[in-house]
Amino acid sequence: MTSTADGPGVVPGTPSHGTPVGPGGPAAPPEPSLGIGASLPSVDAAAKAEGSFPYAADLWAEGLLWAAILRAPHPHARITGIDTSRAAALPGVRAVVTHEDVPGDPAYGRRVADRPAFARDVVRYHGEPVAAVAADHPDTARLAAAAIAVEYEVLDPVTDPEQSFEAEPLHPDGNLIRHIPLRYGDPDVTGEVVVEGLYRIGRQDPAPIGAEAGLAVPRPDGGVEIYTASTDPHSDRDQVAACFGLPPEQVKVVVTGVPGALGDREDTGMQVPLGLLALRTGCPVKIAATREESFLGHAHRHPTLLRYRHHANADGRLLKVEAQILLDAGAYADTSSEALAAAVSFAAGPYVVPHAVVDGWAVRTNNPPSGHLRGEGAMQVCAAYEGQMDKLAARLGVEPAELRLRNALATGDLLPTGQTVTCPAPVAELLTAVRDAPLPALPKDSPASEWLLPGGPEGAGEPGAVRRGVGYGLGMVHMLGAEGTDEVSTATVKVEGTVATVLCAAVETGQGFSTLARQIVQETLGIEDVHVASVDTDQPPAGAGARSRHTWVSGGAVERAAKMVRTQLLQPLAAKFGMSTELLTVADGKITSYDGVLSTTVAEELEGKELWATAQCRPHPTEPLDDSGQGDAFVGLAFAAVRAVVDVDVELGSIRVVEMAVAQDVGRVLNPQQLRARIEAGVTQGIGAALTEHLRVAKGVVRHPDLTAYALPTSLDAPEIRIVKLVEERDVVAPFGAKAVSAVPVVASPAAVASAVRAATGRPVNRLPIRPQAAVTET
Numbered sequence: 001m002t003s004t005a006d007g008p009g010v011v012p013g014t015p016s017h018g019t020p021v022g023p024g025g026p027a028a029p030p031e032p033s034l035g036i037g038a039s040l041p042s043v044d045a046a047a048k049a050e051g052s053f054p055y056a057a058d059l060w061a062e063g064l065l066w067a068a069i070l071r072a073p074h075p076h077a078r079i080t081g082i083d084t085s086r087a088a089a090l091p092g093v094r095a096v097v098t099h100e101d102v103p104g105d106p107a108y109g110r111r112v113a114d115r116p117a118f119a120r121d122v123v124r125y126h127g128e129p130v131a132a133v134a135a136d137h138p139d140t141a142r143l144a145a146a147a148i149a150v151e152y153e154v155l156d157p158v159t160d161p162e163q164s165f166e167a168e169p170l171h172p173d174g175n176l177i178r179h180i181p182l183r184y185g186d187p188d189v190t191g192e193v194v195v196e197g198l199y200r201i202g203r204q205d206p207a208p209i210g211a212e213a214g215l216a217v218p219r220p221d222g223g224v225e226i227y228t229a230s231t232d233p234h235s236d237r238d239q240v241a242a243c244f245g246l247p248p249e250q251v252k253v254v255v256t257g258v259p260g261a262l263g264d265r266e267d268t269g270m271q272v273p274l275g276l277l278a279l280r281t282g283c284p285v286k287i288a289a290t291r292e293e294s295f296l297g298h299a300h301r302h303p304t305l306l307r308y309r310h311h312a313n314a315d316g317r318l319l320k321v322e323a324q325i326l327l328d329a330g331a332y333a334d335t336s337s338e339a340l341a342a343a344v345s346f347a348a349g350p351y352v353v354p355h356a357v358v359d360g361w362a363v364r365t366n367n368p369p370s371g372h373l374r375g376e377g378a379m380q381v382c383a384a385y386e387g388q389m390d391k392l393a394a395r396l397g398v399e400p401a402e403l404r405l406r407n408a409l410a411t412g413d414l415l416p417t418g419q420t421v422t423c424p425a426p427v428a429e430l431l432t433a434v435r436d437a438p439l440p441a442l443p444k445d446s447p448a449s450e451w452l453l454p455g456g457p458e459g460a461g462e463p464g465a466v467r468r469g470v471g472y473g474l475g476m477v478h479m480l481g482a483e484g485t486d487e488v489s490t491a492t493v494k495v496e497g498t499v500a501t502v503l504c505a506a507v508e509t510g511q512g513f514s515t516l517a518r519q520i521v522q523e524t525l526g527i528e529d530v531h532v533a534s535v536d537t538d539q540p541p542a543g544a545g546a547r548s549r550h551t552w553v554s555g556g557a558v559e560r561a562a563k564m565v566r567t568q569l570l571q572p573l574a575a576k577f578g579m580s581t582e583l584l585t586v587a588d589g590k591i592t593s594y595d596g597v598l599s600t601t602v603a604e605e606l607e608g609k610e611l612w613a614t615a616q617c618r619p620h621p622t623e624p625l626d627d628s629g630q631g632d633a634f635v636g637l638a639f640a641a642v643r644a645v646v647d648v649d650v651e652l653g654s655i656r657v658v659e660m661a662v663a664q665d666v667g668r669v670l671n672p673q674q675l676r677a678r679i680e681a682g683v684t685q686g687i688g689a690a691l692t693e694h695l696r697v698a699k700g701v702v703r704h705p706d707l708t709a710y711a712l713p714t715s716l717d718a719p720e721i722r723i724v725k726l727v728e729e730r731d732v733v734a735p736f737g738a739k740a741v742s743a744v745p746v747v748a749s750p751a752a753v754a755s756a757v758r759a760a761t762g763r764p765v766n767r768l769p770i771r772p773q774a775a776v777t778e779t
Contacts, residue, residue: 031672035523036736039673040515043532044508048259055257056229057213061284064215065094067277068141068287069270070131070148071296072123075366075700076157076170079121079150084131087144092136095280096148097273104245108268110235112333114173115369117243117272123152124170124331125368126701127296132273134285157366157700161305161328164363170331177329177362178337180344182629184416185355191311191319195391199308199384200767202694203328204301206373207712210259212270212297213288216278223250224275229258231507232544236268237537243272244279248537251275255507255535267298267334267371295705299371300695302327302339302362304380310388311355316396316403320355321348321388321416325381327362330369335376336362341483342377344629345417349385350427350476350639351407356416358629366700372546374685375477375747382475383768386751390471390758400755401435401472408474409639418630423637423739424729426665430641431474433663433725440645440659440720442468454649454656465651467777468658471755473642475748478634479740480549483624487549487635490540491557493521493565494612498603500530505542506554507535511742512674513550517558519671524562525569526586526602548638548740551670556617556735564613569605573598620733636731640664640744642683644752648760653772657687657717657753663725667739678741680721686749688713694769 032038047053084096099106099118107116119130131148135141158167164175214228223246230236233253241251253271270287278285289297309322325343329336344360375382393403408428413421443452443463453461480487491504500521508514518530542554570581573591583594592599625631643661648654660683669675692711696703703709730737754765761777 034519034528036519036670038519039671040519041673042512042515053257055210055213055259056215056227057210057288058257059213059215059227059286061215061217063283065134065136065277065281065283065285066138066141066287067274067285068133068138068145069129069273069293070145070150071127071293072119072130073126074123074152074154075126075159076155077123077152078155079119079123079130080153081151082131083149086149087133087147090140090144090147092140093133093144094136094283095134095277096131096144097276097280098131101276101280102243105242108239108243108272109333110239111335111337114171115332125366127368128331129269129273132277134277134281159365159367159697159700161326161363161365164365170364170366175364177333177364178340180340180360180625180629181627182344182347182356182358182416184418184630185320187355187357189311189320189355192314193312193392193395194309195388195395196309197384197387197391197766199306199387201304201306201380201383202769203303203368203697204373204689204693205295205695205710206298207707207710208259208294211289211291211294214270214274215284215286216274217284218278218282219250221250223252224278225252225254226271226275227254227256228271230255231258231509231546233505233507233535233537234541235544236271239268240271240275244275253537258507258509269297291707292705295695295710296368296702299334299369301373302329302336302370302376302380304328304343306381306384308384308388310392312392316392316398316406318351318353318407321353321358321385323347323358325358325360327360328365328367328370329362330365330367332364332369334369334371336370338482339377341625341633342478343381345415345625345633346378346476347381347385348416349382350409350425350474352409352413353416358416367697368695368702374682375743378475378477379689379747379750382473382747382751383754386473386755387766390755401431404431404472404474417625417633419632419634421637423731424665424667425637425639426727426729427474427639427641429727430639430663430665430725431472434472434641434643434661437643437661437722437724439470452656454647454654455652461649461652461654465649466647467650467760469646469648469756469758469760471644471752471757471759473644473748473750473752473755474639475642475744475751476637476639477740477743477747479636479638480552480619482622483633484622487543487553488616488618489542489550489554489557490614490616491554491561492612492614493558493561494610495525495527495565495606496610498527498529498606500525500527501533502530502558503533503539504554504558505535505539506550507545509545511545511548511550511678512671513545513554515674516551516555516670520555520558521562524559524566524586526589528589548742551738552734553617553619557615559735560615560617561613564615565611568611568613569602573605617735636734636739638665638739638744640748642745642748642752644749644756646753646756646760648757648775650761650775650777653775655691655757655770655775657719659720659722660687660749660752661722661724662745663727664741664744665727665729665739666741667731667734668728668737669726670736670738675741676723679723679745682742682745683721683749684713684718686746687717687719687753689746689768690750690753691769
């Protein structure tokens with residue numbers, strides 16, 4: 001169940017200065033029914049709830065074949081031979097492909113093309129694709145894949161990222177992917193009070209409920225069309241086309257059946273064998289991953305080792321932060337360079353730090369590949385720097401919230417990268433809001449049966465062993481790409497009669513872009529009936545659906561195109577009445593002039609007309625971090641404060657999250673209902689990272705890759721989530737002034753839960769997810 005300051009299921013309205021609206025405050029203005037600020041439901045919400053939504057696994061085509069992928073059983077091995085004859089001879093098998101059958105580039109990659117389509121000479125992680133089969137039945141395809149005989153010379157895997165520095169190269173590009181040495185201020189400064197800590201963050205999996213699937217259909221021109229739940233179709237097209245040895249225009253990626261994404265679904269490893277098999281057989285080929293294949297095939301959050309030393313004055317003012325951050329990238333580079341840049345840049349958190357010495361490394365190992373997942377880099381360091389703030393508060397005898405307030409970052413301050421924070425940064429306001437929010441009631445002393453023990457409604461243990469703790473997490477994330485990434489999106493708005501259509505290659509991944517696009521056009525043109533076209537690579541690129549970029553860049557492109565159509569609509573009227581278009585207002589389907597002389601409807605003016613416009617949105621440029629980790633690397637920042645209340649059974653080590661109070665810097669609320677859902681989902685994902693979610697890997701081998709062993713939080717694990725404040729201080733450089741919403745609660749929530757467990761137990765809690773033994777105390 002979720003609740004807010006105004007009661008269950010309601011996001012309080014907030015004016016621009018961020019004062020909560022509700023009992024005792026000014027009355028909130030009525031929510032509009034259409035346009036920006038309305039709680040429009042998602043277009044596909046009903047279909048997904050009813051079970052009629054067509055997911056990628058539901059795709060079908062005449063003459064369909066089924067694909068299966070043979071994956072390596074070893075994390076590190078040399079391939080000495082591959083015999084596909086038995087598999088090819090099975091009845092119903094139409095094709096078998098290995099690395100020898102890749103006609104174009106043998107490797108692909110989103111940032112660095114270092115990942116082979118199929119393992120060629122060496123296997124570098126457990127589950128790496130070695131071969132693929134197409135057959136007339138899915139069971140036949142799987143049997144044929146199992147019949148492929150691969151001879152391996154098993155090698156010792158390198159699974160400890162600290163050992164990677166001295167190990168033999170695991171890849172032709174070496175083991176070190178990137179090193180960022182950040183130096184800010186005077187490295188020799190020391191503080192009167194010094195605290196140190198060692199922290200470990202586990203391997204969180206995106207664990208999509210809808211496993212990966214796709215369909216490839218050969219084209220008469222020798223190309224191929226791939227239907228899949230991609231979040232960045234143009235990047236996927238370019239990567240697979242290079243592997244196929246085809247020009248990009250002969251490969252079309254059609255986005256279909258996206259069940260949702262948490263920054264994942266960017267891996268093209270399944271699409272390469274799928275397309276190759278379709279080209280080889282001349283038939284449509286479908287693949288639907290099993291749960292095990294899903295866990296083995298996609299990227300995970302970077303496991304991270306962090307060493308910290310904080311220096312402060314006697315009054316708790318931070319002087320210097322020293323940190324060493326080591327990201328385990330797994331076998332291939334993927335997005336590790338970007339994750340490392342975020343980790344190093346935000347290593348001190350949303351606090352003013354005049355001096356910093358931070359070294360960050362991303363290294364290859366024989367562990368499963370790591371990649372993009374909400375808040376990558378930022379989440380790991382948040383758990384560490386907030387652990388340090390708790391240690392410093394305990395050393396100084398200061399309340400943890402008060403210590404954080406003394407050091408809170410604000411607009412105009414500098415990050416350790418030397419970049420000035422020019423966007424709104426209401427960190428102190430957010431922290432004050434969660435600190436001052438009423439605490440949940442303590443459980444009743446008796447009878448014991450009314451206790452909701454940390455083990456659940458029927459949990460073992462005694463109420464007398466339960467301790468309550470309150471902790472805080474302050475998180476920050478960057479929006480859009482960083483370090484010089486060219487963020488650009490293109491959108492077209494067409495109007496025919498009273499129906500508008502939006503064409504934009506921004507993929508709806510559950511972040512609400514399709515709904516937002518409808519709201520923008522409704523707001524700008526006064527048209528209620530707005531449709532968002534499906535996405536494919538025949539449209540201009542819009543980039544990946546991550547870091548709220550589609551709200552900013554694609555939403556900005558839709559807004560500009562809609563305003564251009566609005567000008568086309570109003571210009572004839574303005575000319576007729578001898579006034580400029582700026583003196584005409586479009587609202588609620590009506591067009592009126594400033595003086596009331598002109599009043600007509602949008603429908604009347606659009607009758608018999610077809611208007612359209614195409615526009616782009618490109619944010620201001622950024623720059624790469626230099627050799628000292630300095631540079632204006634980020635377009636914008638978003639912040640959140642989370643207060644966690646937990647009950648801990650200090651005899652059993654079981655933990656129950658009682659409540660999460662959230663205050664967030666949102667810029668502007670575009671859709672209250674969807675905003676609430678994004679925050680609640682982010683908090684829940686963060687709780688999973690704090691308490692249960694860890695993909696177990698032993699010596700490079702993934703253990704129990706299924707949803708039984710991988711403990712996702714369920715509705716029974718979700719606590720009360722109270723949104724106590726939304727600060728609507730608009731970012732002037734962002735379209736609509738809105739900020740990222742989904743990622744920052746994921747970043748701050750694990751740190752808040754760990755902080756609360758520290759408060760309840762007095763234990764250091766330096767590992768996520770928190771192990772039961774870390775919460776046990778002597779009584």
